[in-house]
Amino acid sequence: MNSFGRLFRVELFGESHGPALGCLVDGCPCGLPLAAEDFEADLARRRAGASGTTPRREADLPELASGVYEGRTSGAPLCVLFRNGDARSGDYELFARVPRPGHADFTASAKYRGFNDPRGSGHFSGRLTLPLVAAGVVAKKLLPALRFETRLVEAGGREDAAAAIAEAAAAGDSVGGLVEIRVEGLGAGLGEPFFDSLEGLVAHAAFAVPGVRGIEFGDGFRAAAMRGSEHNDRFVGAYGLTATNHAGGVNGGISNGSPLVLRVAMKPTSTIAASQATFDLASGAMTELSAPGRHDACIALRGAVALEAAVAVALADLSLIARSQEGSA
Amino acid sequence: MNSFGRLFRVELFGESHGPALGCLVDGCPCGLPLAAEDFEADLARRRAGASGTTPRREADLPELASGVYEGRTSGAPLCVLFRNGDARSGDYELFARVPRPGHADFTASAKYRGFNDPRGSGHFSGRLTLPLVAAGVVAKKLLPALRFETRLVEAGGREDAAAAIAEAAAAGDSVGGLVEIRVEGLGAGLGEPFFDSLEGLVAHAAFAVPGVRGIEFGDGFRAAAMRGSEHNDRFVGAYGLTATNHAGGVNGGISNGSPLVLRVAMKPTSTIAASQATFDLASGAMTELSAPGRHDACIALRGAVALEAAVAVALADLSLIARSQEGSA
Amino acid sequence: MNSFGRLFRVELFGESHGPALGCLVDGCPCGLPLAAEDFEADLARRRAGASGTTPRREADLPELASGVYEGRTSGAPLCVLFRNGDARSGDYELFARVPRPGHADFTASAKYRGFNDPRGSGHFSGRLTLPLVAAGVVAKKLLPALRFETRLVEAGGREDAAAAIAEAAAAGDSVGGLVEIRVEGLGAGLGEPFFDSLEGLVAHAAFAVPGVRGIEFGDGFRAAAMRGSEHNDRFVGAYGLTATNHAGGVNGGISNGSPLVLRVAMKPTSTIAASQATFDLASGAMTELSAPGRHDACIALRGAVALEAAVAVALADLSLIARSQEGSA
């Protein structure tokens, strides 16, 4: 089960060392301008995010395999494909037998009874954020009025994130990060009460990015320590204008016209050089594992643009749903 | 759009001052023992949660309107109905015209162009957590091996939550709270990679509870400040046993056999006695609003059992999905 | 699993002899005028359809339990409830033990391992078409430009359906019927290629009516015997005007602007007075069963309005989906 959305529907597929990976976007309206070049900016942001350490070289050339005709979406399902080049699987064969602490190696093996592809973490690879970013590009095409501002606000608890990452990398360790996303231009009325709340759908999508451990909107966890007289956004003008934005742009699950503001906590990369206790899946024997290879020291770096994509996908779906309800009476 | 789940599907309906409210649970397997009395314990927890101030008197007698035969689920859609007694709508008529800061009054009016039922907040009332709690009772019947432990760990940022709530209530104000939920007994293998991750589905469901502003799993936001060497849960025995539980029971979106641990931040009640700036929806004129009535001072009190229900609903669905994938090869 | 629709979503619940039955309609846009009286015409058509024999007396008063405020849909989930009066279950207790040939008694018992409610056929009762007809009324409110024309064109293979039914009833037997539905006013563009074709969704919904054995569009089964030169509808004017309508209003899964024309075959009522061979579910012993009670001689009579409702529900969903895709580029 790897799809998201009711109308604007995204499905991710592929494995890190398999033939290809991609996204299938169904329900995208026809007529949107779309070309391979449109993906370049966000794919470059994702590549730049790999600078914590030296990552695997990825060509990342998207192929618009279906759903686009003469530079515009055709209304048919849109498949964006990425081919995998030659990859060295050897590094990872070990992890199929000896699960990395903190990683999906063990849970994937338990869930799929050993049938999962373990090469390069298989379907669980961070490389799957590549087609997610691509889906986000399509979503943002559908939402031209929105402005996304996404940044890594902290790593390792420090605002000087670059230094924190460099130190962790130097120590053969990794570090977590905090990403903030701000979306301007949403009108009031997006989202549904209860199960399809704006926050619920955005959170659902955001947790698709590997390594996410928490999400908060507006004042978020700080709101749990506040009083109503502090937290409520007073109206300062008719039709919903407020001076503050403690709510992060959502009341009752529905956008209120203020910017959507959310923060996402990403854990430190689980693959590290330090030796860690683990066990052999086949024999059950305890062992130690060290992964000195090329891994991102801070997945929040690459994660930021993937989170933005996930948010965009959720907003695209909510926006089509809202459109379907208009103009009846 | 007010439903949740792929196999165990829950839909909530009703308004605070309408004829009735309830939940419809579809996809619940047949043969589970279920009687009206089974709802009493959780409904009582929800009532007790109202002790911040004196709430509206609710009889809360569930009617098993369909789907149960001779004390067991029949396999047919299960409807649990609650009748609304006489309610004083007068208090709320004002809010239809003059939206409360922080509340859904404005967004509901914007979304539904004034056609929404404003009496007692209509479909946006906290009273809708009543059928959500009922759905959770059904979900927990399906998951007899699980043990849920849910508590309000803080209010107003203080562990002495009761005092914080009493002080806020005395001041005519409200206060936020932090709820922790711990679920023991989940095996390894629940949840899917990417969009249907365990965290994604649980978060999606949890945000259905009004007032939720954030959710985190395991170390949560603290993980953003940690290093991998601190955060990774080393294995201390074969087949996934770990001594620590930084991950909160989930790796790669899939349960790992350790307890699921999550925390939810709930904002302070938006309806307070203090005068707040707002405007008149009809005329656009600015005005002041004070709501001295009977409102919960801390929605996290009632919210805790509703959150537990939301988590149970998500786990029930994941559990049926997992069952469908077993035994093929 | 008893729901239908992606945006305009309908779920049916209840049992023939349980406390209540109803439909829950989610995703209905706000602002549609709707009152209990609006259901009367279609419910009366359904009652009249019972004239094959003397049916159980049904009050059939719909309660708008949620989703309607001051005579208009509020945008919240809409629940229409019907209370069951006192019913004599005795007649049916036998069928729980001794399944009627042709009926769901055996399959329901096999599927639900005996936990299903057998009283009056429980959830499998034709009485469930009551809330389906109610859902159709709501759907038709959303589609004010459409004109539905539904009629029983044959019973027992004869155009004089009334006589065929009367003869079957007099013989303690039952008879099948053929229903034709014609919908005018659909524009071109409704439906999707492949899985969400207009025919696919309409057929899916139509088979929800108990007793349906087949469905065809336009020339239908006759098309299998035709040549292309006969079957193709030549264009006689620009923008899709055709003189013939062999296609029944659909090409490539998408409405073409001509009237939608479909025919549905309904089987004869399975409960008949004649003695039929069956067996005892508990002991496995063979036995004979005769059901001399009050049963419709031709379910197509009542089925016609239920089929119209099912078609309307599918069209309402497709119409909201089409709306969501408009105006992008």
Add this chain to the structure above:
Amino acid sequence: MNSFGRLFRVELFGESHGPALGCLVDGCPCGLPLAAEDFEADLARRRAGASGTTPRREADLPELASGVYEGRTSGAPLCVLFRNGDARSGDYELFARVPRPGHADFTASAKYRGFNDPRGSGHFSGRLTLPLVAAGVVAKKLLPALRFETRLVEAGGREDAAAAIAEAAAAGDSVGGLVEIRVEGLGAGLGEPFFDSLEGLVAHAAFAVPGVRGIEFGDGFRAAAMRGSEHNDRFVGAYGLTATNHAGGVNGGISNGSPLVLRVAMKPTSTIAASQATFDLASGAMTELSAPGRHDACIALRGAVALEAAVAVALADLSLIARSQEGSA
């Protein structure tokens, strides 16, 4: 919207003359043996079906682009890709301007406002049955106990289908056909009451095959002319054994253990050599169109294996749903 299934979910993508086409199958359990060779038999049946006339040469080599590892399904989304070779689009450019009577040319243009890919009918091409057949192969792997028997029972109303097709082809015309599918090995209990009835889901899937005009189960349309005493299948043994199978294996939407028997009517190919009246989409001027090219004279020939695939997909989904409901009480 081009996906089908709740648990075993299939999505088709691609265009006739685009870079690639394929299917994405999500929710397929892990551990099923699957290799490119497994597709050969059904793909060959589809190719052979093209013998009505000389079709475009298709290599039809499936690439297992994701979801398979070491010859078994891995539990991750499974993508089967087919590359399009060099195709002559010229033939079809005309149809983008001048719609073929009976074809999707006009409705696609109306729905997608001219943004659809018209080359070789684009996404509406019968070539999309290629990935549908591939999805069926995967579904049948999941259902090893089932035996499918699919045959073209009539073309042009004649049992000597080959002659009817040859005559139509010789006349530059096309002819419709009737396909019967029989599935043995389904146990009792598959399918749900009302909206997810076995017939409803199978019909929904079957109408995804281009050119389907009707579907019937068991006695089908003949049942509309029968009496209950003729149509009911008497039990001849305990636990549901019957001597006859008028019901085609389904009662009350649920399989009864007898073979599933259904028949599907397919219309004649709409692209024919004879001159037909049509119009120019751009200018609105009336014109004549003749398509002397290489087209199947009877789409039911290729359609048969595609229909079998569609049925298999629906049964795979129902089978996983049934599995999820087992073993609760």
